[in-house]
Amino acid sequence: MSKMTLKTEGDTHLIVTRHFAAPPEAVYRAHTEPELIKKWLLGPEGWSMPVCINEARPGGKIRYEWTNGKGGEFHLTGEYVELNPYSRIVHVERMHLPDPTPDNHVETRFDRDGERTIMTLRMTLPDEQTRATMLATGMERGMEASYRRLEEMI
Amino acid sequence: MNGLNAKFAALADPTRRAILARLSQGEATVNELAEPFELTQPAISQHLKVLEDAGLIVRRVEGTKRPRRLATEGIEAMDQWLAMLRTALEKNYDRLDEVLLGINQKKGELR
Numbered sequence: 001m002s003k004m005t006l007k008t009e010g011d012t013h014l015i016v017t018r019h020f021a022a023p024p025e026a027v028y029r030a031h032t033e034p035e036l037i038k039k040w041l042l043g044p045e046g047w048s049m050p051v052c053i054n055e056a057r058p059g060g061k062i063r064y065e066w067t068n069g070k071g072g073e074f075h076l077t078g079e080y081v082e083l084n085p086y087s088r089i090v091h092v093e094r095m096h097l098p099d100p101t102p103d104n105h106v107e108t109r110f111d112r113d114g115e116r117t118i119m120t121l122r123m124t125l126p127d128e129q130t131r132a133t134m135l136a137t138g139m140e141r142g143m144e145a146s147y148r149r150l151e152e153m154i
Numbered sequence: 155m156n157g158l159n160a161k162f163a164a165l166a167d168p169t170r171r172a173i174l175a176r177l178s179q180g181e182a183t184v185n186e187l188a189e190p191f192e193l194t195q196p197a198i199s200q201h202l203k204v205l206e207d208a209g210l211i212v213r214r215v216e217g218t219k220r221p222r223r224l225a226t227e228g229i230e231a232m233d234q235w236l237a238m239l240r241t242a243l244e245k246n247y248d249r250l251d252e253v254l255l256g257i258n259q260k261k262g263e264l265r
Contacts, residue, residue: 004244018247022254030253040249044242132166133159 011128016121024110027117028086031108032056042066051075058082062093074098086110102130157209161232164208169193170201174224177211181223 004018020027030036034052042049043066051065062078077100078093089108095101105124110117125131164170173187188198202222205211209228213220 004240004247006240006243016243020247020251020254022258026254026257027250029257030250036253036257039253040246042246042249044245129163129166132162 008131009122012125012131014121014123014125014131014134016123018119019113020117020119021115022117023115024086024112024117027110027119028089031089032083037064047072056080056083062091101134102126104134158232160208161210161228164204164210167201167204170205173198173201173205174210177222177224181214181221183219183221187222 004016006014006016009015030040032054033056034054037054038049038052041064047066047068049064049066051063053061053063055061058080060080062080063075065073065075067073075096076093077096078091080089080091082088082090087110090106091108092103092105094103102125107122107124109120109122111120125134165174169191172190176182176187176190184195184198184202187202188195191198193201202211206213206222209225209231211222211228212225213222
């Protein structure tokens with residue numbers, strides 16, 4: 001049940017879902033408190049997040065900086081649009097590689113499922129081309145799939 | 155990385171995705187590929203060139219024909235990349251599971 005799903009929707013959306021064995025309050029906190037974010041939002045093994053700025057209020061800034069300790073580094077910036085504790089977050093983000101990628105509008109929902117949480121990330125990219133490029137260049141938190149899934153995309 | 159960019163960019167076009175879907179069923183000539191689309195042959199050839207440059211299809215010479223088929227290596231490279239990214243994302247959420255366990259335990263201590 002905790003398995004992640006990822007799918008494309010329409011021309012410009014990417015949808016990620018994941019179950020967590022914790023209530024929405026905890027999952028929401030883990031997405032908005034820097035001390036918690038730094039523990040998990042790290043990508044591949046060997047990377048850490050020395051800088052984590054997360055101002056969880058409308059208009060608040062987001063800045064994550066990652067490093068692998070071997071000269072590899074990149075960062076993400078963003079702004080919060082709307083927060084409904086502990087059920088929904090809307091924010092805009094972009095990667096700097098080092099040139100900024102087009103804005104990714106992200107709606108994150110935390111839906112209660114008994115003592116558990118169903119998290120749904122709905123990303124909206126400016127156009128289909130951008131979504132395709134995003135898949136190619138890393139999709140800040142990684143992406144999809146077996147050949148079967150690739151066929152689904154096609 | 156650039157090769158992957160070209161591959162995903164090539165996939166961003168619906169006609170090219172349809173061409174790949176057709177080729178996943180087997181080799182086809184340019185005429186056969188052009189048939190389902192209301193496109194001129196030069197337009198189809200342009201799409202085929204993009205797919206070929208991206209390493210997603212290859213051509214074979216058979217007399218005057220140049221049948222195209224999927225380039226297994228190119229498709230696999232994409233697949234491996236996507237699998238790696240998916241793994242990175244799953245790793246994030248596996249770590250988040252641990253973080254959440256910590257939050258729950260703290261709550262328990264307070265009770």
